[in-house]
Amino acid sequence: xxxxxxxxxxxxxxxxxxxxxxxxxxxxxxxxxxxxxxxxxxxxxxxxxxxxxxxxxxxxxxxxxxxxxxxxxxxxxxxxxxxxxxxxxxxxxxxxxxxxxxxxxxxxxxxxxxxxxxxxxxxxxxxxxxxxxxxxxxxxxxxxxxxxxxxxxxxxxxxxxxxxxxxxxxxxxxxxxxxxxxxxxxxxxxxxxxxxxxxxxxxxxxxxxxxxxxxxxxxxxxxxxxxxxxxxxxxxxxxxxxxxxxxxxxxxxxxxxxxxxxxxxxxxxxxxxxxxxxxxxxxxxxxxxxxxxxxxxxxxxxxxxxxxxxxxxxxxxxxxxxxxxxxxxxxxxxxxxxxxxxxxxxxxxxxxxxxxxxxxxxxxxxxxxxxxxxxxxxxxxxxxxxxxxxxxxxxxxxxxxxxxxxxxxxxxxxxxxxxxxxxxxxxxxxxxxxxxxxxxxxxxxxxxxxxxxxxxxxxxxxxxxxxx
Amino acid sequence: xxxxxxxxxxxxxxxxxxxxxxxxxxxxxxxxxxxxxxxxxxxxxxxxxxxxxxxxxxxxxxxxxxxxxxxxxxxxxxxxxxxxxxxxxxxxxxxxxxxxxxxxxxxxxxxxxxxxxxxxxxxxxxxxxxxxxxxxxxxxxxxxxxxxxxxxxxxxxxxxxxxxxxxxxxxxxxxxxxxxxxxxxxxxxxxxxxxxxxxxxxxxxxxxxxxxxxxxxxxxxxxxxxxxxxxxxxxxxxxxxxxxxxxxxxxxxxxxxxxxxxxxxxxxxxxxxxxxxxxxxxxxxxxxxxxxxxxxxxxxxxxxxxxxxxxxxxxx
Numbered sequence: 001x002x003x004x005x006x007x008x009x010x011x012x013x014x015x016x017x018x019x020x021x022x023x024x025x026x027x028x029x030x031x032x033x034x035x036x037x038x039x040x041x042x043x044x045x046x047x048x049x050x051x052x053x054x055x056x057x058x059x060x061x062x063x064x065x066x067x068x069x070x071x072x073x074x075x076x077x078x079x080x081x082x083x084x085x086x087x088x089x090x091x092x093x094x095x096x097x098x099x100x101x102x103x104x105x106x107x108x109x110x111x112x113x114x115x116x117x118x119x120x121x122x123x124x125x126x127x128x129x130x131x132x133x134x135x136x137x138x139x140x141x142x143x144x145x146x147x148x149x150x151x152x153x154x155x156x157x158x159x160x161x162x163x164x165x166x167x168x169x170x171x172x173x174x175x176x177x178x179x180x181x182x183x184x185x186x187x188x189x190x191x192x193x194x195x196x197x198x199x200x201x202x203x204x205x206x207x208x209x210x211x212x213x214x215x216x217x218x219x220x221x222x223x224x225x226x227x228x229x230x231x232x233x234x235x236x237x238x239x240x241x242x243x244x245x246x247x248x249x250x251x252x253x254x255x256x257x258x259x260x261x262x263x264x265x266x267x268x269x270x271x272x273x274x275x276x277x278x279x280x281x282x283x284x285x286x287x288x289x290x291x292x293x294x295x296x297x298x299x300x301x302x303x304x305x306x307x308x309x310x311x312x313x314x315x316x317x318x319x320x321x322x323x324x325x326x327x328x329x330x331x332x333x334x335x336x337x338x339x340x341x342x343x344x345x346x347x348x349x350x351x352x353x354x355x356x357x358x359x360x361x362x363x364x365x366x367x368x369x370x371x372x373x374x375x376x377x378x379x380x381x382x383x384x385x386x387x388x389x390x391x392x393x394x395x396x397x398x399x400x401x402x403x404x405x406x407x408x409x410x411x412x413x414x415x416x417x418x419x420x421x422x423x424x425x426x427x428x429x430x431x432x433x434x435x436x437x438x439x440x441x442x443x444x445x446x447x448x449x450x451x452x453x454x455x456x457x458x459x460x461x462x463x464x465x466x467x468x
Numbered sequence: 469x470x471x472x473x474x475x476x477x478x479x480x481x482x483x484x485x486x487x488x489x490x491x492x493x494x495x496x497x498x499x500x501x502x503x504x505x506x507x508x509x510x511x512x513x514x515x516x517x518x519x520x521x522x523x524x525x526x527x528x529x530x531x532x533x534x535x536x537x538x539x540x541x542x543x544x545x546x547x548x549x550x551x552x553x554x555x556x557x558x559x560x561x562x563x564x565x566x567x568x569x570x571x572x573x574x575x576x577x578x579x580x581x582x583x584x585x586x587x588x589x590x591x592x593x594x595x596x597x598x599x600x601x602x603x604x605x606x607x608x609x610x611x612x613x614x615x616x617x618x619x620x621x622x623x624x625x626x627x628x629x630x631x632x633x634x635x636x637x638x639x640x641x642x643x644x645x646x647x648x649x650x651x652x653x654x655x656x657x658x659x660x661x662x663x664x665x666x667x668x669x670x671x672x673x674x675x676x677x678x679x680x681x682x683x684x685x686x687x688x689x690x691x692x693x694x695x696x697x698x699x700x701x702x703x704x705x706x707x708x709x710x711x712x713x714x715x716x717x718x719x720x721x722x723x724x725x726x727x728x729x730x731x732x733x734x735x736x737x738x739x740x741x742x743x744x745x746x747x748x749x750x751x752x753x754x755x756x757x758x759x760x761x762x763x764x765x766x767x768x769x770x771x772x773x774x775x776x777x778x779x780x781x782x783x784x
Contacts (some may be wrong), residue, residue: 087602087608089601090600090601090602091585091601091602091603091606091608092601092602092608093602093608093677093681340600340601341600341601343585343586343601343602343603343604344602365589366589366590369591426590426591426596429590429591429596429600430591430593430596432596432599432600433595433596433598433599436599
């Protein structure tokens, strides 16, 4: 049987899942947490607490700042010390953070903190979505898109695809929760299935995680929810990309400029499924997540998978795990392919934090770039079917029209082009700002078109009124 | 044999003649009417095609200048007043003289002032670096040092100083076209008036952080203390987002702000004498003392004027 995977592009980096046998440990509480107001895609949340307020674990401390936004809850109990901008991972100091001094660990009433499994799924769709929204659940696969928005698509979905691919090398947090919180994830998937109106659910897991496939299949069989199956996928990066996973599982292609919902699919990460289970069945807001501490320059006994409270500074986690290793040349938040190098270790963890990755000199060293030899490897590797060498040339020339015509806006920034380039040209680094520029132009144009349409409508109405 | 040669020449000549007539007729028929002044104006332009005027090149500028009703909105920063006078003479317009401009790097973040906090080994482009993160120093507003401005300058007026890691503008070569300012993702470079004999004052910092944070990131940062704004007697200095700004149209080049700045963020360049801080500080102290005395005297006079009224009230 041909192995199941997405049709175009992709690369095969070594998976390096060194920390896969480290069971999840609970991280202790620090003295202070800093909770960011922008831990989701879309508008930043607006604080609803003031300096000096006492908060409990799970209490709402910020409300959504727009349609695409999410509630933020306190992950600790204590006193609000300040609300001020704080430097993020990249060193930019823009987003306000709520600083909370930890005092004890007192939870809000109504949150079920026991381990009892609740298998009965609520019947009411609206109730499920309301609970997901109120508990601030966002997609934990990387983009942190608010889950309640994604789970209410404009047209009915045919597929709910649960993303257990974890195609990024090194990361093992999704793998560990699939082994340790298997049933919760399956129940979470059934809840989302209900919210979407009873579509088919496919749980996609890459074949390099046979234990997870076995455990998840057993849980699906045991719990016996309708229309749910586990699918073993070939190991290929970036299989965890939304559009790639849809293609691998259903064979469908999301058209350029469209959303997965337009192809009748909703993709959610397994960690999101766990968060949905906790939000709906246990009434627990999204205040914890799993984070992997790993890297090629870190001995295996020092590697961990931690259950952390959101807002814990990265430096606290690094110190608790035994400090930053001497050999680390780069510290990365996220996987080695799409993660961001950390310029400021004092930055705080957010809902979507998935790893603290220490990479040594060898793995991170940039080779000197030479001239493009037109071998076309980047175009072959691009999972979106783009031509990175061309986009790079257009970006250097500043040709925004040409970039748009060549679909730079479809780039998912997976880094396959950069990885595959034999001339070591930093293709993605050059394409990324150009993509941002083109998307800005497109948004401005869409806004202008909308304004013009509204003005025309208003003028037509005024004319109608006059005629009357 | 000879008849073949004659025939060949005759046919080729005839063909040439016929085609020449066709070409002439076509050229006459489809002739594009163009104002001849556009060519004339283009001839006097510098021909750099830098786009500093806001048009695609010198010919586009000439075209726009000829079509415009006056020259108020069209100015060639490269050619300056000399070229604009020639353009005005051709078109019969009046030209408003503009002060010559120059690019000014508003960052003090030398390697000494602003220690590196991490190493950037990515693509050497400020645009790319700015898209990735805040930069390899504690300051997230200052110069990134990858030289996008150097690449943008068509006149070879900017070079990177390897010692400070900052761009240096050659005032002789700089035409004030503003290409570097547009290329800088951090908006560190500003095009300012060159000033009389090149003398000008500017705040060499764009850091919006609050005082302590800015100071921690860079020893010569503007900490937004506002002393300069209080000192300035010409109302040229404003304070916004924790950083001071000197309005060059109001600045009288007295250098008082430069003397008073606690971090040395304010720079005065091309002055004939070095800054005598003590003398200027003494001058300011003297003035403030006098002002205080005058204020006190005025207050006393006011009180004296108010006193008889009070007495009357008491009497009543």
